[in-house]
Amino acid sequence: MPNPTTARQRPSTTLQRTVLAISVLATFIAFLDGSVVNVALPAIGRELGGGLAAQQWVVDAYLLTLGSVILLAGSLSDLFGRRRVLFWGLLGFAVASVLCALAPTAGVLIVARGMQGVAGALLVPSSLALIFSSFSGAAQSRAIGIWTAITSLASIAGPVLGGVLVDTLSWRWVFGINLLPIAVTLLLLRGLPADPRRPADARVDWVGAGLGVVGLGLPVFALIEHPRYGWGSPLIAGAAGLGLVALVAFVWWERRTRQPMLPLGIFRARDFSVGNVSTAFIYGGVAVGTFALALFLQQGAGYSATLAGFAMVPSSILLIALSAFFGRLSGRAGPRLLMTVGPLIAGAGFLLMLRIGENADYVTEVLPAVAAFGLGMSITVAPLTATILGAVDTARSGIASAVNNAVSRVAGLVAVALAGSAGGAMTAVGSFHDLAGAAAVALFIGAVVSAIGIRNPKATAAPAATVVTTAHAVRS
Secondary structure, eight states: OOOHHHHHHSTTSHHHHHHHHHHHHHHHHHHHHHHTTGGGHHHHHHHHOOHHHHHHHHHHHHHHHHHHHHHHHHHHHHHHOHHHHHHHHHHHHHHHHHHHHHOSSHHHHHHHHHHHHHHHHHHHHHHHHHHHTTOOHHHHHHHHHHHHHHHTHHHHHHHHHHHHHHHHTOTTHHHHTTHHHHHHHHHHHTTSOOOOOOOTTOOOOHHHHHHHHHHHHHHHHHHHHHHHHOTTSHHHHHHHHHHHHHHHHHHHHHHHSSSOSSOGGGGGSHHHHHHHHHHHHHHHHHHHHHHHHHHHHHHTSOOOHHHHHHTTHHHHHHHHHHHHHHHHHHHHHOHHHHHHHHHHHHHHHHHHGGGOOSSOOIIIIIHHHHHHHHHHHHHHHHHHHHHHHHTSOGGGHHHHHHHHHHHHHHHHHHHHHHHGGGGGGTTSHHHHHHHHHHHHHHHHHHHHHHHHHOOOOOOOOOOGGGOOOHHHHHHO
16 A cells, blocks of 8 residues: 555646646636736727726736735635635636626726736635645645746747737637636546535634735735826825735734734744745846846837847746756755755846847847846746745645735836836936846845745654645645
8 A cells, every 4th residue: 555645745646637737727827817918908909999098907907906815815715725716716717707808898808807816816826725735745846846837838828829819810819718728627626625614713804804905905006007197196105105004904913813814923934934035036136127128128229029028938938948847856955055046047147138238139148148047047936936835834825825926926016116217218228237237136135045044844754643645635
């Protein structure tokens, strides 16, 4: 009879393969819809009108609701079960996608995109939590690597798929195409065991949920809209101020309530706290660096929008090709070295961008920098994700995943907002170099934080009393 612990460490059982397929598909759906719509905006504007503001909100409504609801979604995943929350997330995403595809006006489309963001927030934390409750040890790191590699396809597939659908059919199919992977995922979801019953005394922390949504949503709104209205606008200043007050009240409430949405005790786990600090610097640097490159290639070097988009494709290919390998390596050798070396190499990629001149020759100047960046991120992402989620109990992996997603998204928004003032001057190579250098510094800080703070897990044999089967692990 095989040892159940050994079986759980190998992604070879039918149940584990189903879990991985569900996690990848559900996350891919959410990530894809963040990128696929961009190329459809001109066609949407021509048919529905509304001007540039409406087109921007077709994108921003999704980002705003996803970012503000994700903490609540992670808490619901831990409270009600991964299978149940994934089911409602997929169903909600399907309904919202149909509403997007049939939208008669820009206003209806924007509201439906907001609904998609809420549903997408339910998908990502539950998907990662499902992996962490189903795999352990080296198999867990390998599964995270596979998850990272395949979901990274969304950054490439989104613009390409969107362009084909818009050119050959209609922009409406950009949303209608979601129904196929959603149907497949719902079918696979039937193969998972039912979630355990919710404890009779468990309850949703509605006060914390409301404060969390306001505390994340209003600052994100201010960051998205400040280029249009300016920081001095009462709307922007009021939203940012009220959001910060709500965040302070959220922390105060979570420390005092009996069943908090975000148990602050998880921050006592060293790797969780340190990993999220590292995440903030790494993803802040990535956001500002890629923002600067895309802007400079078009405004300064004269690239078309399509060519500027394809400039980063080699980094995505490296991430797809190598993430599973570095996920396995992290499971064997520990994450600290990889979480140190990876951001250093990615930061070196941004330093190589300081060689890019006014004409930005792709082969000799842009490609080496993009390749170094991609290699560094492929070394970083899977170990970083596995370390942060592995630092907390699997019963809290949903909220842990939500916290990490919120940190990375808010860090990126803050970084781009701070860099936005330089956007108008991005025709000058010097301004681009300043932001590329700042991105490198942020990544180097992330590397130092990981080197000093991350601890490799000790390999210890599980006591007999704590050994669980894969089926039970999926249910917990």
